[in-house]
Amino acid sequence: MAMDFLESDDFAVVLGLKTSIYPERNLADGQEFERHRRLMFYLRRNSQESEAQRDVVWSRFCALYLPATINRLLSLSVPTDAINAAERDMIADFSANNPWHEMLVQIQHIPYLAKYLRSSNPIAAPGKHLPQLLAERLAAMSGRWDRKMLAVARSPSDEDKRQYYIAATGSAVQLLSTLCTHYINERDRTTVISSETQQNLLPFLLIWSRRYHGQFLGDVSSRMIAFVSGEPTLDQEFNRVRRSYKNWDVCGLPSCNVRKALKVCARCQTVRYCSPDHQRIDWSQGAGSLHKYSCFRTEY
Numbered sequence: 001m002a003m004d005f006l007e008s009d010d011f012a013v014v015l016g017l018k019t020s021i022y023p024e025r026n027l028a029d030g031q032e033f034e035r036h037r038r039l040m041f042y043l044r045r046n047s048q049e050s051e052a053q054r055d056v057v058w059s060r061f062c063a064l065y066l067p068a069t070i071n072r073l074l075s076l077s078v079p080t081d082a083i084n085a086a087e088r089d090m091i092a093d094f095s096a097n098n099p100w101h102e103m104l105v106q107i108q109h110i111p112y113l114a115k116y117l118r119s120s121n122p123i124a125a126p127g128k129h130l131p132q133l134l135a136e137r138l139a140a141m142s143g144r145w146d147r148k149m150l151a152v153a154r155s156p157s158d159e160d161k162r163q164y165y166i167a168a169t170g171s172a173v174q175l176l177s178t179l180c181t182h183y184i185n186e187r188d189r190t191t192v193i194s195s196e197t198q199q200n201l202l203p204f205l206l207i208w209s210r211r212y213h214g215q216f217l218g219d220v221s222s223r224m225i226a227f228v229s230g231e232p233t234l235d236q237e238f239n240r241v242r243r244s245y246k247n248w249d250v251c252g253l254p255s256c257n258v259r260k261a262l263k264v265c266a267r268c269q270t271v272r273y274c275s276p277d278h279q280r281i282d283w284s285q286g287a288g289s290l291h292k293y294s295c296f297r298t299e300y
Contacts, residue, residue, distance in 0.1 A: 006046050008061035014038045015099055017068045030080035032098065033087050039099045043106065055110065056293045062112030063268075063296035067123050070116075073100040074126055074133065086161075092144065096137040097168050105171050108178040111270035114248075116300050117182045124300040131179045135193045135201055138172050142204040145169050169208070170217040177223040189230060198228050252291055253278040268295040 012018035013025050014035060020026050027035050046054055076098060082088040090097070107113055116124050145165050153159035183192045190198070205221045205228075212218035225231075251258045252271040262272035265279065271291050273279040282289050 006042055006049075006057065008057050008064065011039070011042060011057075011061055011103065012065045014042060015065075015069065015103060016072065017065045029077040032077060032079035032094065033081050033083070035099045036102070039102060043102075052290055055290060058107045058110045059112060059270075059294035060296060062107055062110050062116070063298045066107075066112060066116050066298075067126070067300060069100050069103055070126050070130065073098070073104065074129070076100075093141060093168070096134070096141045096172055101134075101172070101175070105175050108175055112268075112298065114182060115270055115298065117179070119300040121300045131176065131183065131192050132194060132197065134172070134176050134179065135197045138176060139197055139200040139204075141172075142201065146204060146207065166212070166217055170220055173205070173208070173217065173224055174220040177220050177227065180224070180227045184227070189228060193228070202228060248272060251278055253282045265291070265295060267297055271295070
């Protein structure tokens with residue numbers, strides 16, 4: 001399945017959001033482990049590209065396929081293609097560890113996600129439920145995943161599995177905390193994640209923040225605790241991160257640091273400039289302008 005270059009449409013096909021003209025690339029509902037294997041292969045291939053190239057691919061993917069990705073995440077198909085005991089065991093994890101969730105992990109810092117989350121267009125309405133949904137799923141998996149992380153490793157494969165669950169949990173908590181940054185100004189955080197779900201999730205976040213202190217899982221768990229508790233100094237950090245996700249704080253021309261009186265690009269609404277001249281200069285830089293190649297209209 002090797003290929004020279006991966007476009008956003010390739011990811012849409014593997015996620016079941018677009019039909020390929022090559023029948024062998026299309027997967028039926030239920031073939032979710034094969035979908036996940038192909039997606040991970042694609043992501044490894046994609047990682048060989050430059051960061052700028054990946055951003056262009058992710059931007060176009062978000063512009064065209066983000067609403068459909070969210071919809072698939074909200075209504076998952078149960079895997080029917082587990083081929084070994086390990087995969088049969090992992091069916092229980094599928095609600096919180098699946099191809100569409102993995103795709104959101106990849107695109108969580110792309111400005112189009114922020115645009116989608118703040119959109120009032122009905123096509124983006126499902127996005128308002130994302131933090132609650134992901135928090136519920138993570139809370140439901142937390143006990144199982146924590147036991148997997150604590151399992152005694154009697155062989156290299158056991159240790160690989162343990163590390164897999166640590167990484168999967170870290171990715172899930174990171175994505176949830178990223179989504180929550182977009183709602184940091186909500187006075188009542190229970191409108192983002194219900195108090196019941198917070199209570200179910202918080203004990204595990206506290207455990208992970210201590211057990212994995214100084215590690216990725218510990219750091220992202222601490223961020224989620226800060227969101228739930230509304231800790232003021234960390235709220236300021238959340239706001240800073242939120243604005244950077246939205247690409248909102250500074251003129252889009254790389255050589256300009258102006259942060260006042262910025263106006264949004266009318267086409268993509270993901271980049272702001274201090275003046276029309278700077279937008280034209282940035283656009284005219286050809287290959288040096290990321291905006292030129294990642295500027296797309298969206299339905300949301």
